[in-house]
Amino acid sequence: MEKRMMLMLTGVLAFGLLAACSTPKESADGHGGSHQHGTTNSSANNDGPGDHGSHGGHDTGGHAADNYKASFSFASGTAKASENTKLNIQVTDANGQAVHDFEWGHEKLMHLIIVNKDLSYFNHIHPEWDGKGTFTIDTSFPKGGEYKVFADFVPKGGSGTTLSEWAKVEGETKPLESVKADAKLVKVVDGKEVALTLSSTKAKDEATLTFTVKDEKTKEGISNLEQYLGAVGHVVILSEDAEQYLHVHPIDEKASGPAAEFMTAFPNPGTYKIWGQFQHQGKVLTVPYVVEIQ
Template identity: 60%
Template sequence: MNKPKLSTPSPRPFAMRKAAAAIVITALLLTACGKAAPAGTAQDTASKPEQNAHAGHGAAPAPKEADVKAAFTFSPDKPQAGKDTLISLQVTDSANKPVEKFDINHEKTMHLIIVSKDLSYFNHIHPDYKEKGLFTIANPFPAGGDYKLFADFVPSGESGTTKSQWTTIQGDAAKPAAIQPDGNLTKTVDGKEISLAFDKLQAGKEVNLTFNIKDGGTKKPITNLQQYLGAVGHVVILSEDAEQYLHVHPTEEKATGPDAKFMTTFPKSGIYKIWGQFQHEGKVFTVPFVVKVP
């Protein structure tokens, strides 16, 4: 009697079982990866850019407001109008240790903007860096009253930081000037005729600001503007209550006129004062405009 043939198992079912197992393992892995990462992991560390013109400087994320502090002090303790006041700023970290290294930002280690409460007085100066996070500069305040100081600086390797403080100056106060929107956005300053134009003025949306600069007498376009702090110009914008602050740099830094273009976003509706600063033939001139943002 012939013995029955023993059949060898086909390799195909084994391969199919192996492939099925691989699919199950892959599915489990994908399910695990799809779960939301807990707060504090690498997937949850993105920080929002600061609402000012310095957002985006460098590759480091913007520092949290509490990470850097700036303590303003004045000498004398009760500054007098018309006399030099020594302004000191001590910059420290969250552990109250001095921040010792700063990046150069538009040719300076720190930009200090000083405005009066009614925004009629404006000064853009640059404190000297001493050491161990200390900056100092002397400034004569023109009249008694309240002033706000804005310090712009960049701790080394971090994003731009702005710190501010109100201070009161002793002495006779100047008559308050009303902050009224300009009906005509053309001004003459230091023999220059400057016009300001917007593409679309609206809160919360990017807006292009274009300053057109001509000779005030001949009306010829000025095409030889000089670099001011490493750019064709600088723009500072404040809301009428001095709570919304923007320090804006040009979109074409090496431009020479007659147009100087800037881009920014007004954070909310309201009245804002704009100061444009430019340099021509060795002299810096400042032109102010007041606008109402819908």
């Protein structure tokens, strides 16, 4: 009998701008925001190692939260480093019934974020909906170890929901690196110089994150950033232990640079990794930063 690794968790509805941006190709109201949640781990039976987390959504919309469950499984039973593997995701409601209706959120029915234990690896991909109850995607992992998978989606008539799980990948592992704050928040990626400024580095304060994109050689601002998934950019933020997750959307989704602004609030003091994603001349730039929040 083929072994299958089933990774299960219960998540609580997380409210945020993802719900407000639930139409394809364009935003509903043009305002930036974020949704966030934390995790608590408990053990459960499965054929592969992994902690099963309960995700507490922070209700910013004043609505009652509904419960959803996601089942993550590898079609081959296990995932091996550097090998292509099919990942299946199934969503059920509080009554255990499969969810079949989803709304578009920034041009996709589901966004999948994958990171490794020390946050040195990041992948933002989009599973395909088979119309029968399952999202699927072929992906690969660069090395063995633990990876956390976050699934963002909007149930029809609901709000933005994020469910996640740790998954074990077989293969050679490498020593984990510590997540240390950057001394300078200026990065160069694919010939673009991207600087990040934060209006506040204090936990729970409303903070504006401003990314300024320039040409690395000329230092001229780039004002023709392209729409990426219906917005000038997307930002994902994780605490160093991957327990706090924020998916942030722009204040002005139709902006084109050189500056792109995002607004959020860091839930607690600590170290956070930030990934900004932007598109220029048909290529997506992923720019990582690490900041310390007081």
